[in-house]
Amino acid sequence: MKNLSIVLILILVRWFSTDVYAQTKVxxxxxxxxxxxxxxxxxxFTDVRLEAIFYNDTDTFQINGFYDGEDSYKIRFMPQQKGRWDYVTRSNNAALDSKKGSFLCVSPKAGNRGSIVVKDTFYFSYKDSTPFYPLGTTAYGWVQQDESTRANSxxxxxxxxxxxxxxxxxxxxPSGKELTQYPxxxxxxxxxxxxxxxxxxxxYEQYILELQSMGIQADIVLFHPYDKGIWGFDKMDKEEQYLYLNxxxxxxxxxxxxxxxxxxxxxxxxxxTMDDWDGYFRFFAEYDPYQHLRSNHNAGVWYDHTKPWVTHASIQSESWWRAPSLREEYQKPIIFDEFCYEGNGDARIVALNGDVIRxxxxxxxVLGAYGTHGEAYFQPxxxxxxxxxxxxxxxxxxHQLKILDKVLDRIPGQLTPMGNGWRLNxxxxxxxxxYYLYYLGEYQNSSxxxxxxxxxxxxxxxxxxxxxxxxxRLDGQYAKGDEVSLPGEPYFAMILRRAEQ
Amino acid sequence: MKNLSIVLILILVRWFSTDVYAQTKVxxxxxxxxxxxxxxxxxxFTDVRLEAIFYNDTDTFQINGFYDGEDSYKIRFMPQQKGRWDYVTRSNNAALDSKKGSFLCVSPKAGNRGSIVVKDTFYFSYKDSTPFYPLGTTAYGWVQQDESTRANSxxxxxxxxxxxxxxxxxxxxPSGKELTQYPxxxxxxxxxxxxxxxxxxxxYEQYILELQSMGIQADIVLFHPYDKGIWGFDKMDKEEQYLYLNxxxxxxxxxxxxxxxxxxxxxxxxxxTMDDWDGYFRFFAEYDPYQHLRSNHNAGVWYDHTKPWVTHASIQSESWWRAPSLREEYQKPIIFDEFCYEGNGDARIVALNGDVIRxxxxxxxVLGAYGTHGEAYFQPxxxxxxxxxxxxxxxxxxHQLKILDKVLDRIPGQLTPMGNGWRLNxxxxxxxxxYYLYYLGEYQNSSxxxxxxxxxxxxxxxxxxxxxxxxxRLDGQYAKGDEVSLPGEPYFAMILRRAEQ
Known part of the structure; x- marks a missing residue:
């Protein structure tokens, strides 16, 4: 509460001083x-309407506030342009209405490259244009576990x-135990x-920001079908669904x-209904000022990822080999957000070994798609x-994916699949x-x-x-037509980088 | 030559006796x-025209003869109906013309089930309706090697x-050494x-018949692009090509x-040209009295297997996962007649290990297609x-494929893929x-x-x-909804057979 009070005081101070904005730097x-x-x-949550208009010389954003308990209302804004931003609130509650202030948006610190956006149809980058290669994992309920488990996560x-x-x-x-908090x-x-x-x-906020500090994207799943009568959080009516999304x-x-x-x-x-799902997408397309990435993950029936509000195809499928045709079909980035998990469980879907995952x-x-890992082994x-x-x-x-992460991290540009045809399939x-990345995979050719x-x-x-x-690193440099000697074992890759002249 | 003379004598004898046919049983x-x-x-080879009309009460076949050297001409006929068959020859050489004879076609011996035919669009069977599951291998030049190598083969x-x-x-x-005989x-x-x-x-005849006695189909490759100036057998003109096919x-x-x-x-x-290839197919469609299976194997460009004279798709491709869509497209049996060979060669195409092949x-x-093995390891x-x-x-x-052979050999009917949908993909x-065959493959689920x-x-x-x-064999019997305990290791299959009541 102390920090919050300080923020409030700062806001109040700024109100009376047009110069003080420079002291709040974001x-x-x-x-x-x-x-x-x-x-x-x-x-x-329902009776109070609160929003703020944030504006600078060129842009204006209308940002909804929210009630955070204990008489506290908050409005959060992510500036995407440097320089001075002003705001003014609007509310049906006089105590929240017409509040004004400003802040100075400064250069991002190292590691802050902005949100992820779609780039050139099939790819992702940070807002600052640095390529982003999703290499995801899955931890559906991790935020709801006890503190030491969360810390471990x-x-x-x-x-x-x-x-x-x-x-x-x-x-x-799904373990069925009581949670300490409910939404x-x-x-x-x-x-x-x-x-x-x-x-x-x-x-959640705390952990989303913790992930942010670690450079990890929070792919937040808004609804899910696994309540199954445990609590009934899947029983909201339509108005309540939108209250929640808002x-x-x-x-x-x-x-x-x-x-x-x-x-x-x-x-x-x-x-x-499909109209419901379309509606959720359209809500974010309309009301998310930052246009965060939007997707919808399937079981047996796939969402139509060609719909204009879908930013990328989030697919559950073990058919990794469909990546090229899915790119063709959807004209969007393809993430296999579930392609069976590593584990030895009862069910096939949680029963791939690490070698297959890798x-x-x-x-x-190399097919121009992205995978998402999930681990289903029980921890000791x-x-x-x-x-x-x-x-x-x-x-x-x-462990095995660390090298892939390292490889992806060092690609000097956007990795484009070039695998057409028999020899390069x-x-x-x-x-x-x-830069060229050859993944030789199951093949143990010696050159x-x-x-x-x-x-x-x-x-x-x-x-x-x-x-x-x-x-x-092999000795020497290689040109078109040269032959590379390979170890003659499967699961090697080969990386070629343009040599300095 | 002694055997051939005996055959000739028998033929001459039959000529003068309408009853003697019973003594020649085929x-x-x-x-x-x-x-x-x-x-x-x-x-x-070109000046003599020779054919025989083989006939019984219901059917007539016109069968071309061929010159076999040393003044000897032969006509071969495969009877597909039991009972008496008669024949009469026609030739522009009086010494070969109007020769008559007959023989008695009797029940096939054990192991003789006739040729392979397409059955129910996607499958094969012997003529006697026994299902046939191709499990092929490749030995392009084996007949042209020295005698001990042929015996080894x-x-x-x-x-x-x-x-x-x-x-x-x-x-x-391709090893480039001299052959002892040329065509x-x-x-x-x-x-x-x-x-x-x-x-x-x-x-060739000798070895085709040796293979026949071992129950092995001879998938005879008529033309190939590997001569590359060694001998020039790929340089026949069109008329010579048909002389050869004939x-x-x-x-x-x-x-x-x-x-x-x-x-x-x-x-x-x-x-x-594509017309040339179509022409070869049409030649066999018209002149092969037995309508043996016909196919055409590709490198980068696939033949259009929907053409009516193609009996089955013979495909070179590593994309085994395309089997369902290829069935859909071609409406014919799909044989992956080359999907990369087992080996550790220079080239990717000869560099899969045995595990991947298996x-x-x-x-x-389980996808309803058929594979063809090929081994590219150098022998010691x-x-x-x-x-x-x-x-x-x-x-x-x-070695590893022996169990698949055994499994295929014991299927009580036609193995139909049932793998639609996520769970059964x-x-x-x-x-x-x-009968149900589950191939659990890479998955190590425990039930x-x-x-x-x-x-x-x-x-x-x-x-x-x-x-x-x-x-x-697991203890007991299983019904719908029962759970089978599995070893929790990859590469297991599960076979369910209807239990006797």
Whole structure:
């Protein structure tokens, strides 16, 4: 509360001084928060309308506020342009209305590159144009676990190769145990869907920002079909659904690492219609000022990813080999957000070993698609599986994917698949003239003749053992037509970089 | 020559006796051979026209003869109906004209089930309706090797799981060494394409019949692009091409285990047009009295397998996962007649290890397609690779595929893919109500709930370790909804058979 009060005081101070704005500095793609206080009468979540107009010389944003409990109302704004921003509030509550202020948006700190956006149809980049290669994992209910598990999850993610994590907002704890907090007022199976529990959402904020500080995208899953009568959070009526989306958008929207996933396995929520799903997308298309990425994850029936409000195809499918045709069909980035998890569970979907996971990630990479990992092994002496509760990774692929992460991190541009035709089927992607990534996969050929290279250009060659992660720089430089000796074992990759002249 | 003389005498004897036919018995789907002698004048391959009309009460076949050297002309006929058959010859050479005879077609011996035909659009069976599951291998030039290598090849094939072998008629010996025989008169690069060398073709006959006795289909490759100036056998003009096809058809057509493959990698023979390829197919469609299976194998450009004269798609592609869509597109059986070979060669196409080969075979099986093996490892102390010269198998998959052969051999009907949908993707094929084959592949799930089974029917369950070949019969019987415990390791299959009531 102390910090919040200070912010409030700052805001109040600024009100009376047109110069003081310079003292509140917010980095570009950071967020600025206005806190206002008003005694609650009625239902502060439904009766109070609050928004702020943020503006500079060229742009104006209308940003919704939200009630955060204890007479506190907040408005959060992510500036995307440097320089002075002013705002003025509007509310049907006089105590919140016509409040003014300003701040100075300054250069982003190292590591802050803005939100992820779609680039050149099939790819992603940060707002600052740095390419972004999603290498995600899954931890549906991790935020709702006990504190030490959450701490373990963060530590695990920090030490992992993953830069995106899918997780749910509404409770998801298939282990069935009681949660310490719920998103609404109520208990058991009786919930007041017009009264949020700010504490529940505040915890999410904390973790979304923790992920942000670790460079990890929060692929937030808004609805899911796994409640199944445990609590009934899937029983909101339509108005309540939009109240919820509005609250989430107002609270989390200003965080640059947020993605909106309408659902996990949306088609299993059989009580909702396709119009409902379209509606959720359209809500964000209209009311998310930052246009965070939007997707919808399927079980058996795929959402129509050609719809204009879908930013990228979020697909559950083990058919990684469909990547080229899915690109063709959807004309959007393709993320296999679930392609079976690493594990040895009862069900096929949680029963791939780490080698297969690793292999599929590399295949997707050269095919111009992106994969999302999930680990279904039970952690020792627990009923935790990382893809459900988070905790500690115990599988193999989390280690094996570090080299892929490293490789992706060093690509000098946008990795474009070049795998058409028999010889290069499933094998080659690159940045023309600059960089070529060959994934040799299951093949154990002992050489490769570099007929794909451009004329009159020399390249260095790194051999990558995708299992061990070892990288070996070959002696000398290679040109078109040269033959590279290979180890004659499967699961090697080969990286060619343009040599300095 | 002694045997041939005896045949001739028998034929002459029959001529004068309408009753003697009963003494010449030919099993159904065996072959009857007429030998006639006439002193050669001119070119016996082009100047002499010879055919026989074979007829019984209901059918008539016009069968071309061929010159077999040393004044000997032959006509071969495969009877497909039991009972008496008569024939009469026609020739522009009086010594060969109007010769008559007859024979008695009797029941086939055990192991003789007739030729392979397409059944129910996507499948194969023997003429007697027994299902046939192609499980092929490749030995392009094996007939042209030295005698001990040929003997080794036969022994290897006999002990192998393979029931089909692709090989060429025209010389193919990339090792470059001299052959002892050539198909035409001539030498070096000078050949008389109107004068065959009967000895060369006689050796083929011997081996086609040896394969037949081992239950192996001879998938004969008629043209290939690998001559590349070594001899020039790819330089025949169009008339010579048809002379060759006619000779091959006349000599080998009566052997029930013959398939006609127009070419290997037909599209690499860039001097031939699509009309040429269509023409070869149409030749066999018109002049092969037995309508042996017809196909055309590609490199980069696929032949249009929807053309009416194509009996099945013979495909070179590593994209095994396209099997369902290829079935849909071609409405014919799909054979992946080359999907990369087992080996550790320079080139990717000869560099899959045995595990990958085995895995792909099982995948194709449950996807309703068929695979063809090829081994590219060099045999110890030789420059022989089985897929080129034959010899001795040294790879792993030849052993690992024995269990697949055994499994295919015991399917009580036609194995139909049932793998639509997420849960059953790439996994299930069966004979409805009778038999179900689950290939669990890369997945290591520890159980499977049998929701696919029909109601009110019990099944036995065999677990198949597709690597070791071990089969374990589980205790008890299983019904719809029952859960099978699985080993929790990849590469298992599960076979369910309807239990006796």
């Amino acid at each position: 980095e570009k793609w950071g967020y600025f928060e206005v806190e206002l206080r008003a005694a609650v009468t009625g239902n502060p 963060l530590k695990s993610l920090k030490n992992s190769p993953f830069n995106k994590v899918r997780f749910m907002i509404l409770p998801h704890a 609404y007022e109520g208990s058991g199976k009786e919930w007041n869907f017009t009264r949020f529990n700010p504490e529940y959402f505040r915890k 609250y989430v958008n107002a609270r989390f929207g200003a965080f640059r690492n947020v993605w909106w996933s309408m659902a996990n396995e949306f088609d299993l929520m059989t009580q909702r 292999h599929r990630f590399w295949l997707m990479t 002496n627990t009923n935790y599986q990382f893809f459900r509760q988070g905790g500690t990774f115990v599988g193999e692929s989390v 499933w094998i080659l992607a690159g940045v023309p003239n600059e 490769w003749v570099l007929s794909e290279l451009p004329q009159n250009q020399k390249f260095t060659v790194d051999l990558v053992n995708t299992i061990s992660g070892d990288i070996t | 099993e159904k789907w065996g072959y009857f051979e007429v030998e006639l002698r006439a002193a050669v004048t001119g070119n016996p 036969l022994k290897s094939l006999k002990n192998s799981p393979f029931n089909k072998v692709r090989f060429m008629i025209l010389p193919h010996a 035409y008169e001539g030498s070096g690069k000078e050949w008389n394409f109107t004068r065959f060398n009967p000895e060369y073709f006689r050796k 000779y091959v058809n006349a000599r080998f057509g009566a052997f029930r285990n013959v398939w006609w493959s127009m070419a290997n990698e037909f599209d690499l023979m860039t001097q031939r 895995h792909r075979f099982w995948l194709m099986t 102390n030789t420059n022989y690779q089985f897929f080129r010269q034959g010899g001795t198998f040294v790879g792993e998959s030849v 790439w996994i299930l094929a069966g004979v409805p109500n009778e 499977w709930v049998l929701s696919e089974l029909p109601q009110n029917q019990k099944f036995t369950v065999d677990l198949v370790n597709t690597i070791s070949g071990d089969i374990t």
